[in-house]
Amino acid sequence: MASTSRRALRLLSLLGSRRRWPLRELATRLDASERTVRRDIETLRRLDYPITTVHGPDGGYQLGAGHTLPPLLFDDDQALAVALALQTAPSTVFGLGDDAARALAAIEQVMPAPLRASMESLRLTRLQNYWEFPAPPIDSTSLTAVGAAVRHRRVLVAETLRADRSRPEPGDDDFVPARRIEPHHLVIWAGRWYLVGYDVEDHEWRVHRVDRLRPRPTTHRFAARELPGDDLARFVMSSHDRGDTLAAWQCNGSARLNLPADVVARWAPGGSVVEHLDSDHCRLILGAWSWAGVAGILATFDTELTDVRPRELVRACRLLAYRWAGIEGNGDSDRCTQRPCDSLSEGHCSGDG
Structure with a gap:
């Protein structure tokens, strides 16, 4: 029985x-x-x-x-999944941390003793990684409005806020009038919520930071559209104008890269900003715990760097170039002994010397 x-x-x-x-x-x-x-x-x-x-x-x-x-029908594996999910839920919605803790406590109270023991066996302490740059918490009302518009395919009218969530006024350089958006996908990536939508006025697909939107739902429905490339993850990661802002680091610098903005945006670290210059060039603005760290990240793109700023970053590029030039391979005696070229002092870090 x-x-x-x-x-x-x-x-x-x-x-x-x-x-x-x-x-x-x-x-x-x-x-x-x-x-x-x-x-x-x-x-x-x-x-x-x-x-x-x-x-x-x-x-x-x-x-x-x-x-x-009822929750008491969870099996052991589901109980552990719930405990982990509620303890590791992203803290990017106002009050979510307290609500998740209360939800976990409420579920534990109605669990049979063996399942409650399984859930209580995992008590986690979350430590933030240096490269995690979650967005400021979002008001749950705004997030619900966006999510409902995505689900029911209803047009949103949305204003774009500044990074500090203040509202730009007409005449400001960063003022963008309210736009009509067909919201297709609500995405969370690297602790940040994004809305992938089709701009009705510009007839373009865009990626918006949800925490920088002031959404106003409408009753107007829209038909589903096919996403460019039919690859949601690639589209979000390769969009350089997502509304991301520069993270706070001890050292912040920038360089002009001989690569398109969508390529750099896909591989740029969290907390960086990619500026489109033309079809073949962009500017990457990023930070790290040291100038050598910034220079090392720039080197991973394996392309010519120009207009490197500030001078501390230029000196770090020269130092790394000198160190790398002295690296010996396995039995390879053909190594460069030339010191970094003087052109680096002018703000150019091409890696040619």
Whole structure:
């Protein structure tokens, strides 16, 4: 009887995790025969769980609409997943940290003792990585408005705020009038929320930082469009004008790269800014804990660097070039002994010397 009850609870948990399950797949998951699974389904139906049968080649079983599974139906793996998810949830929404802690405590209270022990076995202390640059927390009302517009395909009218979330006025250099946006995707990447949308006025796809938007929902619906390249991750990462701002570092510098902005944006570290110059050049503005760190990151792009700023970064480029020139390979005696070229002092770090 105990084995049957555990299997029935596991079956109910599986049915609640997605819309439809083929009988054969349920039997495999439960390590039972198809006949046993049918019997367990009938048992749950007698307990008033609305499990429906879907006929046809793609048929199976699903839990009826409108039925909510209580948290105590989680199995051990799900309990651990919930505990981890709530403790590692991004702190990019106002109040999310407190709400997540309260949600975890509420779920633990209704869990059976063995499952509660599984959840309590993982108590995490989160440490921020040096390269994590999450956006300022977003008001949950704005995030919900954007998410609802994406889900229901309703046009948003949105103003773009400054990095400090102040509202630019007409006549300011950074003033952008409210735009009509068709919101297609809500994305979280590196602790920052982005909205991928189609600008109705400019007829262009854009990536917006949600924390820098003041959204106003409308009732106007729109038809789904095909994203350029049909690759959401690549589109977001290669967009250089996402609205990202420079992170606070001990050393901040910049250089002109002989690479397109979309290429550099895809591989630039978090907390950096990429400025489009022309189709073949861009400026990368970034920081690190030392000038040598900034120079080293610039070197990873393997291209000519010009207009390097400030002079501290120029000196770091010269120092690294000198150090690297003295590196010996395995049995390779053909190494450059030339000191860094004088052109670096003029703000050019090409790596040719």
